Amino acid sequence: MAEPQLLEIRGLEKSFPGVRALQGVDFTVRRGEVHALMGENGAGKSTLIKALTGVYDRDGGDSRLDGQSIRPGSPREAEALGISTVYQEVNLIPHLSVAENICLGRQPSAFGFLKWGAIHRRAERALARLDLTLDVSRQLSSFSIAIQQMVALARALDVDAKLLILDEPTSSLDENEVAELFKVMRKLRTEGLGIVFVTHFLDQVYSVTDRITVLRNGKHVGEYATTELPRLELVARMIGKDVSEVEKMNHPPADAAAPPAAAAPFLEVANFGRKGSIYPLDLSVKPGEVVGLAGLLGSGRTEIARLIFGVDRADSGVLKIDGQTVTINNPRDALKQRIAFTAEDRKVDGIIPNLSIRENIVLALQASRGPWARIGRAEQNALADRFIKALGVKTPGPEQLIKNLSGGNQQKVLLGRWLATEPKLFILDEPTRGIDVGAKAEIEKLIASLRKQGLAILFISSELEEVVRDSQRVIILRDRRKVGELAAEQISEQAIMQMIAAPTGESQAVLHPSS
DSSP, X not given: OOOOEEEEEEEEEEEETTEEEEEEEEEEEETTEEEEEEOOTTSSHHHHHHHHTTSSOOSEEEEEETTEEEOOSSHHHHHHHTEEEEOSSOOSOTTSBHHHHHHTTOOOEETTEEOHHHHHHHHHHHHHTXXXXXXXXXXXXXXXXXXXXXXXXXXXHSSXXXXXXXXXXXXXXXXHHHHHHHHHHHHHHHTTOEEEEEOSOHHHHHHHXXXXXXXXXXXXXXXXXXXXXXXXXXXXXXXTOXXXXXXXXXXXXXXXXXXXXXXXXSEEEEEEEETTTEEEEEEEEOTTEEEEEXXXXXXXXXXXXXXXXXXXXXXXXXXXXXXXXXOOOSHHHHHHTTEEEEOSOHHHHTOOTTSBHHHHHHHHHHHHHOTTSOOOHHHHHHHHHHHHHHHTOOOSOTTSBGGGSOHHHHHHHHHHHHXXXXXXXXXXXXXXXXXXXXXXXXXXXXXXXXXXXTOEEEEEOSOHHHHHHHOSEEEEEETTEEEEEEEGGGOOHHHHHHHHHSOTTSSOOBOOOOO
């Protein structure tokens, strides 16, 4: 017999200027179940959570908790109703003690004085519910991230919580720490809590959840029993494919010409990884080759790019450039090795909105030369004119502020910025995201042109069609691991999706072109 419904959301609507983030979304959580909320970037997961917990005011729809209509105006109001949330980033105060963090804002007091004994006992009781014993007087920062996550969970349960929302709680945990968290989740489930589990890790979904709701582009795709939804079908629904269509797909890349077999790799990494970010893997890219990284959001694609470019530092493995072992500690080291990187979010990590096109184009080249070898204005003008023409940037002139350009033209300026450094390896992280169809085609054409000029390219895209169309080899990632590799005629959407969907330990093949 199914457990009674705890949370019912019907027809939830939320819009922002120019964007309908939620479009009539339904969502139901039962008592005593772990319910996965799944979807790719922009699906609406975070917006749903924020609309439910009072961070956003919804535009339409109804939410009911225990049969009562609710509309919290703030997270505090949501908490008072019995909805507690634990976010991906531990939202606690590291220099306070464990007890102070658990009881902050709820400290027992008498006559204006805090009752420290009662505070400590309350914190210990909250931790005991998680089968955890700690010195609650110790500073929170003295504990590991995993323990801090447990303390955040204990704080969330230190109220009369009926519904617990866990937003990417495992993103910084290792396998053993994840296993401990899952023990706690199963224990809380037996106590009758409803748990919403937001994650990108497929193995974890199938390990701990009872039901799955999939969102895509702000719409409700469906709700499924976990045991009745095959992995391939889940992946297909998340990325907007019909499984029957996927099973028929077997299209090779439009331009599958590989680099000369004898060409030595420009980039090689072996056993290369970072704890909590990406499991150690091997990867290589040759001059004149596009290597695609395919996987769902959270699979580790961007994490690999950040390690190679030195934004984050690897803690295992070896990186070689042109056969020589090198150490890349920061992006400046990467620039010296002739590596370029366009980040996934151009508005946050790419453009400087209040600078001109000219100023944005010369930034990386100036950084590579250092502060004392300034690029003169004549050279700046020449560079700007050259890349505006070469890339077809639609603008009245180089002094136009980049924030006034369309998304596609902003992306072209960023490509020009890095091409000005004359790279040998170009890492492109979602270069076609958020731009129109015409601009996408132009950028894909540019990628093909750069490859033919001999650049080594590491290409990341959430669009499998792009990965298949543009890559000579594809590395498939899932749950921060490399699970397979395809080459030349073996590359197809079907093959990629089957590798993404396969359980850990299965289909982790590395295929090579027949020759």
